[in-house]
Amino acid sequence: MTADHDYTGRGFETVAVHAGQEPDPATGAVVVPIHPASTFAQDGIGGLRAGFEYARSGNPTRAALETSLAALEGGRVGLAFSSGLAAEDAVLRAVCRPGDHALIPADAYGGTYRLFHRVYADWGLDYTPVDLADPAAVRAALRAGRTRLIWCETPTNPLLSIADIAVLAELAHAAGALLVVDNTFASPYLQRPLALGADAVVHSTTKYLGGHSDVVGGAVVVADPELGGRIAFVQNAAGAVPGPFDAWLVLRGIKTLPVRMDRHCANAARVAELLGGHPGVAEVRYPGLPTHPGHAVAARQMSGFGGMVSFRVRAGADAAAEVCRRARLFTLAESLGGVESLIEHPGRMTHASAAGSPLAVPDDLVRLSVGIESADDLLADLRQALDAALA
Numbered sequence: 001m002t003a004d005h006d007y008t009g010r011g012f013e014t015v016a017v018h019a020g021q022e023p024d025p026a027t028g029a030v031v032v033p034i035h036p037a038s039t040f041a042q043d044g045i046g047g048l049r050a051g052f053e054y055a056r057s058g059n060p061t062r063a064a065l066e067t068s069l070a071a072l073e074g075g076r077v078g079l080a081f082s083s084g085l086a087a088e089d090a091v092l093r094a095v096c097r098p099g100d101h102a103l104i105p106a107d108a109y110g111g112t113y114r115l116f117h118r119v120y121a122d123w124g125l126d127y128t129p130v131d132l133a134d135p136a137a138v139r140a141a142l143r144a145g146r147t148r149l150i151w152c153e154t155p156t157n158p159l160l161s162i163a164d165i166a167v168l169a170e171l172a173h174a175a176g177a178l179l180v181v182d183n184t185f186a187s188p189y190l191q192r193p194l195a196l197g198a199d200a201v202v203h204s205t206t207k208y209l210g211g212h213s214d215v216v217g218g219a220v221v222v223a224d225p226e227l228g229g230r231i232a233f234v235q236n237a238a239g240a241v242p243g244p245f246d247a248w249l250v251l252r253g254i255k256t257l258p259v260r261m262d263r264h265c266a267n268a269a270r271v272a273e274l275l276g277g278h279p280g281v282a283e284v285r286y287p288g289l290p291t292h293p294g295h296a297v298a299a300r301q302m303s304g305f306g307g308m309v310s311f312r313v314r315a316g317a318d319a320a321a322e323v324c325r326r327a328r329l330f331t332l333a334e335s336l337g338g339v340e341s342l343i344e345h346p347g348r349m350t351h352a353s354a355a356g357s358p359l360a361v362p363d364d365l366v367r368l369s370v371g372i373e374s375a376d377d378l379l380a381d382l383r384q385a386l387d388a389a390l391a
């Protein structure tokens, strides 16, 4: 669905509340209705009233979400999917052909690696993991005429590495490739990859956009309507669309994205500071810390450093797992980006699928999704978990 209402010049918070969400023309309802209909009456064959014919191809609730997503990312076409991975899959199907080559991050969401390694490699898409923070390494890994895309994540899951989006866009375009950015960790409130030269943005809307750990969803936003049309074709042809209630939950989450992100950022900064001063912690990974190798780039391309913090436990993997077990207010669980704080052990949980691969993560790593609870309570919980686990 293409953004039709012009929000140029409006603040992000205004866009988050209003884009795609004008009062319902039929009833005046100020909240977008959940349309469960799978099919739409036609006034004579092909006589569609509002462009809708069958709900895989288009549904008014999903269309509202797609308009909102396009406006938030500053793109022309927004497309919603049933999961973040379904969104990634649609981009790969639309853009790549057997025999093509892709660069993927040497540090990325484990499911993205699994999609390239276990699904698309068999289909004939070759890939090379590369440190995207190192432009010389990226240039060396590009294959003239064969590299179809650079897949970027910044900040990365789970190591919070930072890549320079504008630099990668230049490198990709010079090689005739596209730059795709997984913007899940930053959210469009903190980072807008299309404005920095990226060709496509993907999201797991399960995370910050939804924001309440109550829906699984994905999104793609692009600036070029022709590319958007190709991905929209796959969305309909392969059919990994979200249901109307799921689309509505993401829309509901989006309205408060800016205020939630402000608190996520503030709380995460406090948590990173606490961890940095704890003797049991060997290293804190948070792009807001001046010691982070990507801090300067993050400060330039993001308007805040996000709510995700990772750290390595000096005493090793079992101690890291014990910190996770001892936490109380931080719930031991996968996923991220919700209002509640979560803690997990990537090596044994979210990134187990990357074990033994070039994307394997350190086994003494703990990942935090810092929620919007009282910062003092979060700090107290982490302090007791670290002290108890390392005693």
Ligand SMILES: *Cc1c(COP(=O)(O)O)cnc(C)c1O
Pocket: 083, 084, 085, 086, 109, 111, 112, 153, 157, 182, 184, 185, 203, 204, 205, 206, 207, 216, 217, 218
């Ligand atoms: C969770 C996640 C995904 C996958 O999204 P799903 O909604 O779980 O399919 C992709 N990228 C990143 C960075 C994620 O954190």
